[in-house]
Amino acid sequence: MKQINIYLLFVLIAFSFNVELLSSDTTIIYPAPGEEIRYEGYTVRINGQEAPVYRARVSAYPLNQRWPGHQRPKYQTEFAGFCSWDMNGPVTIEVIPHHAETIDQVVVRPQSNGIVPKIKKGTIIFSMKEPSQITVEVNGMHHALHLFGNPMEEPQPDPEDPNVLYFGPGVYDIGKMDLTANQTVYIAGGAVVYGAFEARDAPNLTIRGRGILDGSRIERLDSMVKENSKVPFGTMALYGCHNARIEGITFRDANLYVLMPVACNNMSITNIKQIGMWRYNTDGIHLKNCQDMTIDQCFLRNFDDCLVVNAYASHRGYDCGELPTRNITATRCVIWNDWNTAIRIGVVCHTRMIENIKFQNCDIIHASRIALNIENHGHAMIKNVLFEDIRIEMNDGSSENQYQMRKNQVYSYSNKKHVPQLCFIDIKKSPYTMTNDYGRIKNVVFKDIMVLGDRPPKSIFKGHDSEHMVKNVFFKNLRFGDQLITDLESGQFEILEFVKNVKIK
Known part of the structure; x- marks a missing residue:
């Protein structure tokens, strides 16, 4: 230091x-x-x-x-x-x-x-x-x-304050830096910091500025996903950190998840920008077992899910137990999704309750596979979810997700009619399932959803069985361009088994 x-x-x-x-x-x-x-x-x-x-x-x-x-x-x-x-x-x-x-x-x-x-x-x-x-x-x-x-930025912190890590204009290579309680990290405009930050049980953190946090010098390895890996899990991982504030900085080229709060509460994430994510699993803002979080006016361009809410039993040795995920609000975000889903609840849902989740006044300017997604592959009750005032640009640049199966395989543009799905909701088991039980999904509202594009997107809903269903999904003022969608058929909805009470008005 x-x-x-x-x-x-x-x-x-x-x-x-x-x-x-x-x-x-x-x-x-x-x-x-x-x-x-x-x-x-x-x-x-x-x-x-x-x-x-x-x-x-x-x-x-x-x-x-x-x-x-x-x-x-x-x-x-x-x-x-x-x-x-x-x-x-x-x-x-x-x-x-x-x-x-x-x-x-x-x-x-x-x-x-x-x-x-x-x-x-x-x-x-x-x-x-x-x-x-x-x-x-x-x-x-x-x-x-x-x-x-x-x-305009608020006054800068005092560089001489012992609780301040001050990165003035210039280039730094910090590797992996562990943060402690009550610290402020300030990355000034004109500063580029190569490396990653991690904190465990460190309350009252502030990470802000107008500079860049760059993960490009951190290698992405298969072993990173293991619980005992020492390689940084993305550019910023915060475990059990309460009363934190992250504001203003730009994240570039993470090796894995870009910003991952785990078992945190009372955190605000404001005006961050994420760009240069091309490596697999570079999820944007990925919340696990968090409560009372606000995300506002962020730009997210990611090569995997951009905005994620879910719950794990543990992560990198940090025990989350059955901590619920609740009271999450994301507003005024701009999302460019290069792979998979733009906004997602799930897939991992290892908790009894995921509730009171709101996404409001956001723009999805490029979608890839799915725009709005709830996948319950755990035993959680997911309830009281609101998607409101969401604008989705299904433009001609949307291309189908493809997996490379052989070394010399090139991307095929053969599917010229690919349109990302608008909504996908399901309950099932998968390799991410951690228990033998299944979950439930209920009380999901889509209000004032505008889709721009030449071809209407599909939506698919599916439950698991009569005890583990998708219930009470409501659409109000869903529009495909100038067309107000008033029925499931014109909205391109595919309602499969164990789904009850889906209404459009």
Whole structure:
């Protein structure tokens, strides 16, 4: 720790003399470290000031492999760009795409923001009225630009405070760092921290800033999933940490789950951004056995489930017992799902109760296999779930999930009519099941769900038996474009056995 603090002191002194923030009355732009490789596909200006465009490796198509001893190869990826700044008023954004010879089409997502860009002499111009997280997609979804407009930051913590781990502008390689109670981790704008954080039974943590936490130097191994593995399980794993706050930072290229709270309560996760997830199982925000959690205004692009709520018996030696999962609220999130599901409850449900779960005012700008998912492969009662004001863009870029079965297999685009499922709800046993009992699902409400796309998506519901059923699923104001869905047939619903009382109005 002393070595890190001494190094930080030199970085801070150097920064104060040699680096100047690009700021105005409405914006703050943080310079990138000189060692950081920029993405050359775009030039971005915010209110006339050039902002650094960082590089992130993302999945090029949904082809996956899970062979022992093999990891997903980089040839299945591509580079994308992202940049981040702070703002307290409307800004004008200019984007010059260098990766495209011509600008044939530009889409700014979420489309619910109503941003219609202008194109003038090879420059894309539009306004952002308030802090937002958007993508600019030129001639399709590949090599996209991700723009993160943050609210103005609160005052920075004191670097001399013994409870503060202060990462000023610059590049750091921390490996795996264990946190203790009452600590604040601050990653400043212009800082890139390579490594991972873990904490166990450490209350009152704060992890915040405008910098980047990067997991690309942590290897992904088959042995990582074992209980006794010493390899970091993703970029941030928090076990039994209560009264925690995570805000503002950008996560890039995790080796496994990006942010995983286990058996935590009273935690807020606000304005985090996740980009550059291309390795398998890079779930976004993955909550296990947690209570009283709020997730607000986050951007999640992941190569596996983006927003997950479930329950385990134990994880990495941390005993969760039968701790319930309850009182989880996620709002104002933007989700780009490159593999599997966008929002999921399950699959592992090792607890008696998962209840009071809300997803509200969120945009799914790209879906892969399933948009909204509840899978009970345990013995839990899952009840009182609300999906409200969810907008789902089922665009032409959606591609079918495929598993790579042989080494030289390439991705097949043969299924041109692939549409991700809207909803999938089921109860069954699987390799993730930890008990002999089955669970139940009841009281699920889908309200104000808007689907944009040329082809309507399907939904499938299935229970297990007469004692373990899916009950009381209600849809209110479900729309496919301009069409209000008023019956199961026009909504493309497939209601299988042991499902009771599904209604649409």
